Amino acid sequence: xxxxxxxxxxxxxxxxxxxxxxxxxxxxxxxxxxxxxxxxxxxxxxxxxxxxxxxxxxxxxxxxxxxxxxxxxxxxxxxxxxxxxxxxxxxxxxxxxxxxxxxxxxxxxxxxxxxxxxxxxxxxxxxxxxxxxxxxxxxxxxxxxxxxxxxxxxxxxxxxxxxxxxxxxxxxxxxxxxxxxxxxxxxxxxxxxxxxxxxxxxxxxxxxxxxxxxxxxxxxxxxxxxxxxxxxxxxxxxxxxxxxxxxxxxxxxxxxxxxxxxxx
Amino acid sequence: xxxxxxxxxxxxxxxxxxxxxxxxxxxxxxxxxxxxxxxxxxxxxxxxxxxxxxxxxxxxxxxxxxxxxxxxxxxxxxxxxxxxxxxxxxxxxxxxxxxxxxxxxxxxxxxxxxxxxxxxxxxxxxxxxxxxxxxxxxxxxxxxxxxxxxxxxxxxxxxxxxxxxxxxxxxxxxxxxxxxxxxxxxxxxxxxxxxxxxxxxxxxxxxxxxxxxxxxxxxxxxxxxxxxxxxxxxxxxxxxxxxxxxxxxxxxxxxxxxxxxxxxxxxxxxxxxxxxxxxxxxxxxxxxxxxxxxxxxxxxxxxxxxxxxxxx
Numbered sequence: 235x236x237x238x239x240x241x242x243x244x245x246x247x248x249x250x251x252x253x254x255x256x257x258x259x260x261x262x263x264x265x266x267x268x269x270x271x272x273x274x275x276x277x278x279x280x281x282x283x284x285x286x287x288x289x290x291x292x293x294x295x296x297x298x299x300x301x302x303x304x305x306x307x308x309x310x311x312x313x314x315x316x317x318x319x320x321x322x323x324x325x326x327x328x329x330x331x332x333x334x335x336x337x338x339x340x341x342x343x344x345x346x347x348x349x350x351x352x353x354x355x356x357x358x359x360x361x362x363x364x365x366x367x368x369x370x371x372x373x374x375x376x377x378x379x380x381x382x383x384x385x386x387x388x389x390x391x392x393x394x395x396x397x398x399x400x401x402x403x404x405x406x407x408x409x410x411x412x413x414x415x416x417x418x419x420x421x422x423x424x425x426x427x428x429x430x431x432x433x434x435x436x437x438x439x440x441x442x443x444x445x446x447x448x449x450x451x452x453x454x455x456x457x458x459x460x461x462x463x464x465x466x467x468x469x470x471x472x473x474x475x476x477x478x479x480x481x482x483x484x485x486x487x488x489x490x491x492x493x494x495x496x497x498x
Numbered sequence: 499x500x501x502x503x504x505x506x507x508x509x510x511x512x513x514x515x516x517x518x519x520x521x522x523x524x525x526x527x528x529x530x531x532x533x534x535x536x537x538x539x540x541x542x543x544x545x546x547x548x549x550x551x552x553x554x555x556x557x558x559x560x561x562x563x564x565x566x567x568x569x570x571x572x573x574x575x576x577x578x579x580x581x582x583x584x585x586x587x588x589x590x591x592x593x594x595x596x597x598x599x600x601x602x603x604x605x606x607x608x609x610x611x612x613x614x615x616x617x618x619x620x621x622x623x624x625x626x627x628x629x630x631x632x633x634x635x636x637x638x639x640x641x642x643x644x645x646x647x648x649x650x651x652x653x654x655x656x657x658x659x660x661x662x663x664x665x666x667x668x669x670x671x672x673x674x675x676x677x678x679x680x681x682x683x684x685x686x687x688x689x690x691x692x693x694x695x696x697x698x699x700x701x702x703x704x705x706x707x708x709x710x711x712x713x714x715x716x717x718x719x720x721x722x723x724x725x726x727x728x729x730x731x732x733x734x735x736x737x738x739x740x741x742x743x744x745x746x747x748x749x750x751x752x753x754x755x756x757x758x759x760x761x762x763x764x765x766x767x768x769x770x771x772x773x774x775x776x777x778x779x780x781x782x783x784x785x786x787x788x789x790x791x792x793x794x795x796x797x798x799x800x801x802x803x804x805x806x807x808x809x810x
Contacts, residue, residue, distance in 0.1 A: 242602055266609050270515045307604050308509035314670055314679075315512060321671035350669060354511030354607070361510075361604050370602065383533050385545060389594045392549020393556060397598075400550075400557035407561065427563075431689060434563040435696020438573060441558055442582070442697065443705060449550035453543055 242365040250294035250367045254477040255376035261484045262364040266357040268488045272495040274349040279495030280356065286487060287359045294367050301359035301366075308358055315350045319343040370394050375471060396452075400445055407437045506574075506618055506660050506683075507599065510607030514667040521663065522612030528620050529593060535586040548587055552594040555579055559595075563689070574686075576622025576656070577630075577649040578694045582701070582708065585627040585722055592619030617659045621729060622652035628726010638702050642695050648726075649694035653687035654680060655733050662736075680737055 245251075250258070265283075272279050291300050324342030365373070371391065378387050411433065453461075513521075536544065555575040562572040575595075579588035593615050600606040606614040629648035633640050661679040664670040701708055 263608055266510050266607065267515070269511065270518070270609060304604075308607075311507075311509050311512065314508075314664055314675065317671035317674045318669055322668070346668070350511050352511075354509045357510035357607060357609075358604050361601075361608055365602055365604075373601065383529075385533055385537065386529075386590065386594065386597075388545050389549045389552055389590055390597060392546055393552035393594050393598055394602075396550055396553035397556045400553045401560065404557045404560050428692060430563040431692030432696045434561055434572075435693040436700045437561050438558045438578075438693055438697040439700025439704070441561070442554055442701060445550050445554035445557075446547075446705075446708070449547045452550065453546045456546065 241370070242362075243369050244294075244296060244300075244366040246295045246367075248293060248295045248367070249476070249480075250290060250363075252476075253367075253480055254471050254473050255368050255372040256379055256471065256473070257477045257481050258364055258368050259373065259376045259380070261481065262360050264485065264488060265360045268492060269353045269357050271492065272353070275345045276349075276495035279491045280352050282487075282491050282494060283356045284359075286484075286491075287356065287363065290360075290363050294363065296363075296366060301362045304362050305355055305359045308354055311354075312351055315347055318346045318350065322346055372471070379471065396445075396448075399448075400441070403441060403444055407441060411437065506614075506656055507596075507606035508610045508614055508617075508660060508663070509604075510609050512607075512667065512669050513610045513613055513663055515609070517663055517667045518610050518613060521610070521616050525593075525612040525616045525620065529589065529615075532586045532589040536590060539586070544587065548583070548591050549594075551579065551583055551587075552591045552598075555591060555595050556598065563693075572689070573693045573697075574618060574622065574653060574656075574690055576618060577626025577645065577652040577690070578697060580623040580627035581630045581645055581648075581694075581698065585623050588623045588627070589620055592623060595619070613660075613663050617656040617663075621655045621659055624722070624725050625655045625729050625733075626652040626726075628722045628724070629730065631720070631722045631726065642699055642702075645698055646691040646695040650684075650687040650691040651730055651733065653683050653690050654737075655729055657683035657687075658733050658737060676737065 265286075269283065272283075287301060288298055291298050294300075319339045320337045320343055322340055322343040324340035324345075327339045327341060327344065330337040330339070368376075371394070374387050374391050374394070377390075378384060536548075555573075555578075558573050558575055558578075560572070576588070576592055579591050582588075583591060596606060596615050596619050597611065600608060600611050600614065626645075626648045629651065630641070630645050633644045657679040658676065661670070661672070661675045664675055665672040698709070
C-alpha cells in the first residue's frame with residue numbers, strides 16, 4: 235500500500251492539531267475569503283496574513299517554513315493572470331513588441347498581477363496547513379456537521395479510502411506496461427501517438443472493470459457487517475472552550491487585517 | 499508522485515469573490531438536483547459504487563501516455579463517467595474527485611471550488627452525456643465516434659468556461675486567454691477523446707451489459723440532448739467571437755452589467771456589488787461580500803435541509 239503517497243496529514247501533538255476540525259475548516263475558508271476581499275496592493279495587510287500563517291506553522295510545530303515549501307503547486311497557473319499586466323488601464327511602463335502584438339505593461343496591471351499571485355499564495359498556504367493538521371476523515375466529519383449533504387461526504391469518504399487501493403492497481407498496470415515496452419537504445423520506442431493513447435485507453439477500461447467488480451465485493455462485505463447506508467464514526471466532535479477562543483481570536487485578527495488593508 | 503495537475507484547476511485568488519460566488523450558486527443548485535435524482539433513482543447500493551467510481555476517476559487520471567517532448571496526456575474523465583454511470587451520478591462522482599483534489603492536494607482552491615466543479619465536473623458531464631444520448635441506441639461504432647467527439651467537446655467547454663471566468667474576474671484579457679486556453683485544450687482534448695473511445699471500446703468488448711439498455715446511462719431523459727447541444731452551440735459560437743472580436747463580447751458583458759470599464763478594483767465588476775445606503779466605500783464592499791457569502795451559505799443550508807427531510 236502506498237498510503238503515504240497521498241496522505242498530507244502530518245502527525246504532531248499541538249494546539250492546532252487538537253482543535254475541532256470544524257474550527258479549522260471555517261477559519262481556513264474565512265481566511266481565504268478575507269484574502270479575496272483585500273484590495274490590490276494592500277501590502278501591509280498581506281504581510282499580516284503571512285504572519286498569521288507563520289504563527290499557525292509554529293503553533294502546529296511543523297516548522298516555520300512548512301507551508302511555504304509546499305506552496306508552489308499553483309505557480310504554473312500564474313501564466314493565466316499574466317495578461318492582467320497589459321489589460322488594465324494605467325500609467326504605461328514602456329512598450330514590448332511580441333509577434334504581432336504590442337504589449338504595454340501598466341502600473342495598475344503589474345499591481346493587479348502581483349496582488350493576484352500574493353493572494354493565491356497566501357490562500358494555498360492556509361489550505362496546506364488545514365490538511366497537514368487535520369485527518370481527512372475528521373475533515374469530512376466537519377463537512378457533515380456543516381450540513382454538506384451526506385451522500386457527497388459518503389462518496390468522498392469512499393474515494394479517500396479506495397484511492398490508495400486503486401492507485402496501487404494503477405501502479406501495477408503501469409509497471410506491466412513498462413515491462414512490456416522494452417526499447418533498444420537509439421531506436422524509437424512504441425508506436426504512434428494514437429496507438430499509445432489506445433493502450434492507455436485499454437488500461438483505463440481495465441481499471442474501470444477491476445474497480446467496478448471490486449465495488450460489488452466491497453458492498454457485499456459491508457452489507458455483511460451491517461451497513462445501512464451511512465458511515466459511522468467513533469470521534470465525537472464537541473466544541474470546547476479553546477475551540478471557541480481560537481475561532482474568535484482568528485476572526486478578530488482577520489477583521490483587523492481587513493481594516494489595515496482598506497484604511498490607507 | 500504521479501499526480502499531474504492540469505491547467506484547468508483554478509487556484510484561490512484568481513477569481514474575484516463575485517464570480518466565485520455566482521459559480522458556487524450555480525454548482526450548488528445543479529448538485530441539489532443531482533442528489534435528489536440519485537437518491538430517488540438509485541438504491542443504497544449505488545453509494546459505495548459511486549465512491550469506488552470516484553476513486554477510479556482519480557486513479558485513471560494517473561495513467562498517462564507520452565505525447566512528445568516530455569509532455570504526457572491523461573484523462574479528465576467527465577465524459578467517460580457520464581457515459582458509463584449516467585449524468586446525475588457522474589456529476590456527484592466528478593464533484594467528489596475535484597473536491598478531494600482541491601482539499602487534499604491544493605490542486606484548485608476552496609473559494610473557487612464552485613467554479614472548478616462547474617467547469618470540470620458539471621459542464622463536461624452535460625456535454626459528454628448530452629451528445630452521447632443522441633446515439634445511445636445506435637451501433638457501437640457510431641456510439642464510439644460520437645463519444646470521442648463528446649469527450650473532446652467536453653474538455654473544450656471546460657476550458658472556455660475557465661477562460662471566461664478568468665476574464666470576468668479581470669484576471670486575464672479575453673482575446674488572449676480564450677485562444678490560449680482553447681488551443682492548449684484542443685490538444686489535451688484529443689488525448690481525452692482517444693482514451694475515452696479506447697476505454698469505452700474495451701468495456702463494450704468485455705462487459706457490454708454495463709452499457710446496455712438496462713444501464714443507468716441508457717435511462718436518463720431526452721432533455722440531456724438539448725442541454726448538451728445548447729452548451730455545444732454556445733461553445734462553438736462564443737469561441738471564435740471571443741478570439742476575433744473581443745470588443746463585441748465586452749459590449750455584451752457591459753450591457754448585462756458584468757463588466758465595468760475600469761477593472762482596477764476587483765469588486766466593481768458587478769456595479770451593484772455595494773450596499774446602496776453606504777455608497778461605494780470599502781466597508782460597503784466588505785459588507786456586500788459578506789452578504790454574498792451569507793446568501794450562498796443560506797442556499798447551501800436550505801438545500802441540505804430539504805434533502806435531509808427528503809431522505810427521511
